[in-house]
Amino acid sequence: MLDLRFVREHLDLVRRKTEERQSELDLDLFVSLDARRRDVLARVEQLRRERNEVSKRISRKDIEQQDRKSLIDRMRAVSAEAKSLEKELRAVESQLDDFMRVIPNLSHDDVPVGKDERSNVEVRRWGEIPEFDFEPRAHWDLGPALDILDFERAARMSGSRFVVNKGLGARLERALINFMLDLHVNEHGYREIIPPFLVSYETCFGSGQIPKLEDDMYYCLGPAQIADRGDEPFRSEEWPGLFLVPTGEVPLVNLFREETLEEDQLPLNLTAYTPCFRREAGTYGKDQRGLIRLHQFNKVELVKITTPDASWDALEQLTSHAETVLRRLGLAYRVVSLCTGDLTFASAKTYDLEVWFPCQKRFREISSCSNCTDFQARRAGIRYRPKSGKSRLVHTLNGSGLAVGRTLAAVLENYQQPDGSVKVPEVLVPYMGGVETIAP
Template identity: 50%
Template sequence: MLDPNQLRKDLPTVVSALQRRGLSFDVERFNALEARRKAVQVETETLQARRNAVSKLIGQLKSKGEDATAEMAESQAIPARLKQLESDLAQVQEELNGWLMTLPNLPHESVPAGESEVDNVEVRRWLPGQAGSDGNPPALGFEPRDHVSLGEPLGLDFEAARKLSGARFMMLRGPIARLHRALAQFMLDLQTGEHGYQECYTPYIVNSSTLFGTGQLPKFKDDMFWVTKGGDDEEQLDEQGKPIAREDLYLISTSEITLTASVRDSIVPLADLPLRLTAHTPCFRSEAGSGGRDMRGMIRQHQFDKVEMVQIVHPDDSYRAHEEMVAHAETVLQRLGLPYRVVLLCGGDMGFGAAKTYDLEVWLPAQNTWREISSVSNCEAFQARRMQARYRPEKGKPEYLHTLNGSGLAVGRALVAVLENYQQEDGSVSVPEALRPYMGGAQRLEPAKNA
């Protein structure tokens, strides 16, 4: 959530920053809400001062034996008005906070201007071999197959998944299922063993408060899979047997949600920072806004796996941590020998909660193009403010943490990249050296003889 104090003290900067994201901030509405808030607060403070003065006056009058009837009547009327003002202030704050919940984060000053992905800026690219004449990886030397044509003889089964669940689901069997598992295990081992992340196992279902905190709600409700609606007749009890409020429950769209929200409503000791967390989970997305893109294959699925990286850090360290996390994701691709490039997203193409985002795009020979495989974002205090996640400095009051998240990597897209980049002319697929220990030493996946 945007900082209300920044809006009050430096509104032009906020308006300008949101314009860089292609959004127009309703200054009139904000000023009207602020005027209402100030009026309520001024009247509240005036009444409180009057209450104290009247109370003192009543005491003075009584000590002199004088009549204090009028003053006592006034004193008795003040609490009712103060209660009404308290209600009025809560209403204004609720309207303001509800509106701020729908506004995205402000872009960092280093984020380039632009409206869409065409305005993103390439930072660097990494190729395991020599580049072709166009700067991209050279052609394979034969007509490349896409991952569907390669995968189906290896155990990729869309038809079975369609019968079970419908479109945008997949089933994996045999060698390709093992390769999928190998990728996830390799990524987890790398992030925990070499990059210092703590492995976590998290819930796959979360309540709506958690999603409001991390920014998925209210804006992306249509992209989430709803599981249970709150307010049902069945009562839930906590560990002490006390009733707890029912909330809507949703399947997670990424474990960024659960890892980041693990510090919700808490004050983290300074000595515990930074927190580096990782998890391998399924992710569930309705793809409501995809517009029918990538219907063929595994690129855009309702259910997919991802190894997520999250860092929760001191504000002074967040941009150093951001570059570090990009390097951690890059290491995965380099160990797999997959060509990729790093792209800095423009203001109009960034995610809702991000102040700055790098995308890693892997090369897919069959499409002859780069496709996103990881997105690494610094959210600064945007999520922490919504979650009330803070740290305690050595001196002073608790302050908001900075949160960062990134894919390390999307397992299904990594599988696509391995299939297409390691394909052989006969339809077999070489296993990247880094994955062979997870594949029982297998060096190649061969199509089934009856495929």
């Protein structure tokens, strides 16, 4: 969420920035709601002030019985008027709030302006794109051929966009998770967290998943709750159920919801392995095969909570921490700065890491590292107390470090051998119990 006063005082900036993000905003509506709110608020407060003053007089011992009676009578009317105005105030505030909660974050000024991914800017590349003297196979062929990935049985159990890892395929997934966590904990100074994988409405709101992205989340209710609710859609604040986390960012950012941290606690560096659950609504044609787009996948997430002046440096750091995973694995990748139209709702600036897939002969996203500035902090109420002065909102950053399923796919494709086997990247061998090759 943006600061109300900031929006009021920078209407043109907010208009331009939201248009750059391909987001439509009726700022005239904002202006009138904001003005109306302040008008009603002033009147309500005036009435309350009168009520408070007179009530104080009523309570005094030295007042005549007669006077007290007439004062109470008068206040009855004032109180009734205040009550109806308060109702109006609540209505206006809720409309204004509905408006505020769908405004996306403001992009940083060095974010390239553009409509869609075609305007993204490549920042740097790393690694050699591997050459094969045979036709490289896709991971969705390699996996089943090696009997380490099983898409058919997964589909029978759960439908499309699921996978079963088997044998060394399961081991490799776990090896990647452990390798990534160890790297971030031991070398990059992150604290490992195991959060809940089911979270509340408020938690999803805090990190900005709701209300804009709620259709992509799985929402869990018990049968009794569904029956209670009948056909009524869940569109109020009182969602009784829980959401399956779409990314570890959600529980990690919300770890300190409604808290004021001490400045010397910052920056907070958190990492967590979590499964991620996404409905992938509206992606029917895309990535039908393989591990690229699943309803459930594993991810190691990185989150930093910093003071406002430190967050831009922190974004570079966090991105480099995610890059280190790819470098150690020896996978070629590039870093892309997302343009305004491609930024997610809460982000002010995002670097995507894209890894090389030899079979598709292109780079595919494997990590997304964002600085959300104070946008999530304002929604989630995360503040810190500076050494001196008033408490302020923190800045929050998040990034994948990395998406495990996609990493596994990239390893299979980039490390495949002419005989159909796959070499295990050197850094993973200890995590594979010494296994150096996955052969049929």
